[in-house]
Amino acid sequence: MFRTARLCLLVQLLAIFCLAAPSPDPLQPKEEVQVCKDAGQYGGRLVVGLRAEPKTLNPVTAEDAVSREVIGGLMADLVHINRSTQQSEPALAKSWKVSADGLTYTLKLRRGIRFSDGQPFDADDVIFSWAVYTDQKIDSPQRDLLILDGKPIQVTKIDPYMVRFTLTRPYAAAERLFDSLAILPRHILDRPYREGRFLQQWALNTPASQIVGLGPFRLKQYLPGQRVVLERNPYYWKADASKRRLPYLDELVFVFAGNEDARLMQFEAGETDVVNRLSAQNYSLLARQSGGLQLDDLGPSTEYNFLLFNLNELSSSHVPEIERKQAWFRDLRFRQAVSAAIDRESIVRLAYGGRGTPLWGNVSPGNKLWVDASLPHPQRSLDSAQQLLKSAGFSWNPTGNLLDPSGRAVEFSIIVASSNSQRMEMATIIQDDLSKLGMQVNVVPLEFRALLQRVFQNYNYEATILGLGGGDADPNAEMNVWVSNGSTHLWHQGEAHPATAWEAEVDRLMNQQMLTLNYKRRKRLYDQVQQIIAANLPMVFLATPDVLVAAKPAVGNFHPAVLEPTTLWNVDQLYLRRGAEMARSR
Amino acid sequence: MRGRGSILLPAVLLVLWHLAFVFAGFLAPYDPAEQQRELPYIAPSHLQFRGPEGFHLRPYACGASSVDVGPAPCYPVHFLIHGWTYSFAGLQWNVHLFGVPSWGRIAILGTDAYGRDVWSRLLFGGRISLASGLLATLVSLVLAMLIGTISGFYGKWTDEFLMGGAELFLVVPWLYFLLVLRAMLPLHLTAAATFLLVVGVIGSLGWARPMRLVRGVVLSARERNYVLAARGFGASDTYLLRRHIAPMTAGVLLTQAALLVPQFVAAEAALSFFGLGVSEPVPSWGNMLAVLQQYSVLVSYWWMLAPAIALVITSVMYGWLAEALQRSLKSSSI
Numbered sequence: 001m002f003r004t005a006r007l008c009l010l011v012q013l014l015a016i017f018c019l020a021a022p023s024p025d026p027l028q029p030k031e032e033v034q035v036c037k038d039a040g041q042y043g044g045r046l047v048v049g050l051r052a053e054p055k056t057l058n059p060v061t062a063e064d065a066v067s068r069e070v071i072g073g074l075m076a077d078l079v080h081i082n083r084s085t086q087q088s089e090p091a092l093a094k095s096w097k098v099s100a101d102g103l104t105y106t107l108k109l110r111r112g113i114r115f116s117d118g119q120p121f122d123a124d125d126v127i128f129s130w131a132v133y134t135d136q137k138i139d140s141p142q143r144d145l146l147i148l149d150g151k152p153i154q155v156t157k158i159d160p161y162m163v164r165f166t167l168t169r170p171y172a173a174a175e176r177l178f179d180s181l182a183i184l185p186r187h188i189l190d191r192p193y194r195e196g197r198f199l200q201q202w203a204l205n206t207p208a209s210q211i212v213g214l215g216p217f218r219l220k221q222y223l224p225g226q227r228v229v230l231e232r233n234p235y236y237w238k239a240d241a242s243k244r245r246l247p248y249l250d251e252l253v254f255v256f257a258g259n260e261d262a263r264l265m266q267f268e269a270g271e272t273d274v275v276n277r278l279s280a281q282n283y284s285l286l287a288r289q290s291g292g293l294q295l296d297d298l299g300p301s302t303e304y305n306f307l308l309f310n311l312n313e314l315s316s317s318h319v320p321e322i323e324r325k326q327a328w329f330r331d332l333r334f335r336q337a338v339s340a341a342i343d344r345e346s347i348v349r350l351a352y353g354g355r356g357t358p359l360w361g362n363v364s365p366g367n368k369l370w371v372d373a374s375l376p377h378p379q380r381s382l383d384s385a386q387q388l389l390k391s392a393g394f395s396w397n398p399t400g401n402l403l404d405p406s407g408r409a410v411e412f413s414i415i416v417a418s419s420n421s422q423r424m425e426m427a428t429i430i431q432d433d434l435s436k437l438g439m440q441v442n443v444v445p446l447e448f449r450a451l452l453q454r455v456f457q458n459y460n461y462e463a464t465i466l467g468l469g470g471g472d473a474d475p476n477a478e479m480n481v482w483v484s485n486g487s488t489h490l491w492h493q494g495e496a497h498p499a500t501a502w503e504a505e506v507d508r509l510m511n512q513q514m515l516t517l518n519y520k521r522r523k524r525l526y527d528q529v530q531q532i533i534a535a536n537l538p539m540v541f542l543a544t545p546d547v548l549v550a551a552k553p554a555v556g557n558f559h560p561a562v563l564e565p566t567t568l569w570n571v572d573q574l575y576l577r578r579g580a581e582m583a584r585s586r
Numbered sequence: 587m588r589g590r591g592s593i594l595l596p597a598v599l600l601v602l603w604h605l606a607f608v609f610a611g612f613l614a615p616y617d618p619a620e621q622q623r624e625l626p627y628i629a630p631s632h633l634q635f636r637g638p639e640g641f642h643l644r645p646y647a648c649g650a651s652s653v654d655v656g657p658a659p660c661y662p663v664h665f666l667i668h669g670w671t672y673s674f675a676g677l678q679w680n681v682h683l684f685g686v687p688s689w690g691r692i693a694i695l696g697t698d699a700y701g702r703d704v705w706s707r708l709l710f711g712g713r714i715s716l717a718s719g720l721l722a723t724l725v726s727l728v729l730a731m732l733i734g735t736i737s738g739f740y741g742k743w744t745d746e747f748l749m750g751g752a753e754l755f756l757v758v759p760w761l762y763f764l765l766v767l768r769a770m771l772p773l774h775l776t777a778a779a780t781f782l783l784v785v786g787v788i789g790s791l792g793w794a795r796p797m798r799l800v801r802g803v804v805l806s807a808r809e810r811n812y813v814l815a816a817r818g819f820g821a822s823d824t825y826l827l828r829r830h831i832a833p834m835t836a837g838v839l840l841t842q843a844a845l846l847v848p849q850f851v852a853a854e855a856a857l858s859f860f861g862l863g864v865s866e867p868v869p870s871w872g873n874m875l876a877v878l879q880q881y882s883v884l885v886s887y888w889w890m891l892a893p894a895i896a897l898v899i900t901s902v903m904y905g906w907l908a909e910a911l912q913r914s915l916k917s918s919s920i
Contacts, residue, residue: 261881281882346623413774428866442774443866
């Protein structure tokens with residue numbers, strides 16, 4: 001008898017310490033919440049596998065995707081890009097107006113909403129956050145985006161719930177810049193910022209109560225090497241159709257799993273509820289054993305994979321061998337011949353298990369708003385490849401080896417990240433395809449960091465296979481790749497002036513589209529960019545994989561999107577179905 | 587006498603096993619690098635003696651087709667068939683032990699991600715893997731024997747110095763060493779250069795452990811009564827080493843050889859991963875096994891484990907031979 005009583009007490013204590021999540025605060029009459037259409041039910045914890053541990057919880061300094069994914073649950077922004085429609089929509093700013101000249105953006109903020117510690121939010125928090133993000137000493141990775149012509153975008157407070165941003169020149173879709181810029185709590189961070197301690201704030205060992213944001217969740221516990229536990233923010237500023245405050249989930253837990261295979265095994269073992277960025281092979285593995293799992297093939301991603309030739313200006317210290325081969329790589333007809341010989345359909349079938357799309361340009365069909373659908377998709381043709389090589393002065397010796405105009409055999413190496421099995425497979429397919437043209441191609445697997453060092457720093461490579469994209473769908477996010485002095489202008493880094501006439505033209509068009517506010521006119525300019533790139537092939541585009549995700553049957557409102565974070569973008573509306581509803585849904 | 591008899595069987599089997607790889611071109615129905623892109627990850631064909639018109643003496647190979655194309659087609663198996671051209675002993679040949687007509691396909695161990703024949707790749711890969719494993723074992727055992735014997739026999743500071751060196755070798759972080767080595771070498775090496783590099787790297791990294799064992803044996807052999815007696819009779823160091831000490835280490839070396847060969851064949855897989863091994867499309871057991879790092883391949887396509895099974899067979903046979911050799915050494919020394 002006595003023992004049962006003690007047991008009961010223990011159970012109750014456990015319930016208080018482990019299960020108690022803050023219940024949502026009732027909506028205040030003056031609170032301007034955002035109302036969502038979905039419906040769901042309260043309770044439960046959603047467990048997600050991460051491929052690594054976050055490095056920081058500070059939204060201003062976080063650079064890596066993993067940290068950002070966790071921070072995404074804790075923080076909110078003024079204007080948000082809806083990952084599903086790829087359009088911007090109101091968030092902390094309930095509306096905004098753009099002046100006719102496109103130079104000022106006036107944002108109306110939601111009234112009466114509170115941070116996760118219950119303190120009110122107003123324009124001062126916006127002004128403070130902007131000051132931090134544009135501070136040169138803090139040097140946030142997002143700072144570059146907020147500087148136009150060397151001057152940061154200015155912000156002024158008009159009243160406690162209205163702010164105005166002033167640009168020095170028109171900037172297309174400037175409201176998209178606000179996406180993922182977390183609004184910080186001035187009442188917590190102002191002092192450390194003024195004392196110059198901002199960079200040390202919100203590290204992984206910061207007590208949970210000090211990390212305060214406007215996101216759907218707040219930090220509950222961080223267990224190094226194991227998991228981060230987030231709990232419901234009881235003051236979150238969104239409500240569902242029946243005016244109940246979101247989020248539905250009591251807790252959102254990120255466990256550190258490791259690579260994709262490890263995350264898949266955890267999901268199969270039932271330890272996690274959602275898994276994203278699956279490879280086609282792992283996806284079909286799940287499909288085969290599917291016990292009512294929610295499996296989603298969202299179609300082509302915005303990532304583009306390509307074969308890249310080294311067209312960099314090499315200094316004399318370099319291997320003369322590479323410089324000699326650059327004579328071939330610089331010849332457009334050579335690159336066109338390579339492109340014509342590559343069997344993209346096989347790449348999609350073998351490397352992506354059929355769940356992918358071949359590419360002939362830099363914009364994937366996954367980027368619905370910006371892809372130029374009229375770009376030609378030439379069939380694979382060894383004949384035309386041979387014609388192109390012949391016209392460029394190449395010839396074949398009796399054993400079928402391709403010789404360059406000076407009579408030397410054509411032979412080059414493709415470096416590939418050894419950890420990326422899909423790109424390894426692409427390289428092996430390309431090797432075989434080009435051997436049919438008489439080219440001797442070597443596939444050299446390298447550790448990924450060693451590969452990046454060669455591509456970005458010492459240019460000691462001949463060709464490589466890489467992938468880019470996956471971020472925002474807007475062309476402005478691609479500026480750093482296509483503008484000739486961009487930091488990711490991969491084929492020819494650090495150009496002082498555009499090296500070729502067509503690169504100059506791309507520069508002009510890219511800068512012009514940035515200044516153009518009208519979507520249709522911007523689209524026309526970006527279409528031209530895509531045509532020039534497809535015609536000049538600085539990269540030989542190969543394929544884009546589908547976005548593949550899976551969730552347990554119990555996860556409700558699961559509407560994954562192509563853009564990151566694919567499965568958690570609507571985490572405030574995700575919920576866990578209970579037994580009765582589960583039975584009905586089956 | 588009994589000892590000799592029991593050596594014969596494992597030795598003959600091992601010779602046969604290695605001959606299979608020497609005659610890889612004859613035994614392989616397909617070019618190991620040939621991609622059949624419509625047939626990725628095809629399960630092994632099964633043989634049956636029922637053709638289109640009932641029972642046949644000629645076996646039929648069934649199953650090699652892309653998965654979703656109805657019932658598995660069957661193709662008649664021909665022996666000593668003419669197929670792809672390979673070079674052997676400086677000549678071009680096109681005769682193969684078995685095969686199916688060119689309109690069909692036989693895949694007795696299935697196909698890999700590119701539709702390449704795993705059986706053919708296993709044979710050609712075995713050439714490189716076994717040769718590099720054997721040569722690397724030879725290199726490291728020669729080093730181990732030389733250094734271990736000197737260290738154990740001369741003792742004192744020579745021993746201290748060499749043992750210190752060996753310990754240093756054991757604690758060097760090889761992973762980083764290999765990354766640095768890879769960065770220093772030119773991007774592409776010819777197949778022969780890669781092969782020598784693999785042998786050199788594995789062989790020179792592997793000597794420290796057997797060297798310590800050899801030293802231990804030499805240390806104890808040196809103090810044996812008959813060695814002391816021989817020394818008393820005025821035998822020179824070289825005589826002692828050759829006549830009394832070196833034979834004592836044979837057992838250790840043979841056991842080590844049997845252990846090291848499979849270990850070194852596996853080490854080649856690790857080197858492939860760092861871009862130091864044999865690269866595509868040339869097969870080796872190492873790079874064939876590398877795809878098993880993908881969980882989906884490991885759990886879906888069991889035939890991709892064939893190189894691992896070949897590796898196990900190799901090590902079992904070497905182990906058997908080593909044991910038999912040791913037993914016969916013991917019986918002859920009594």
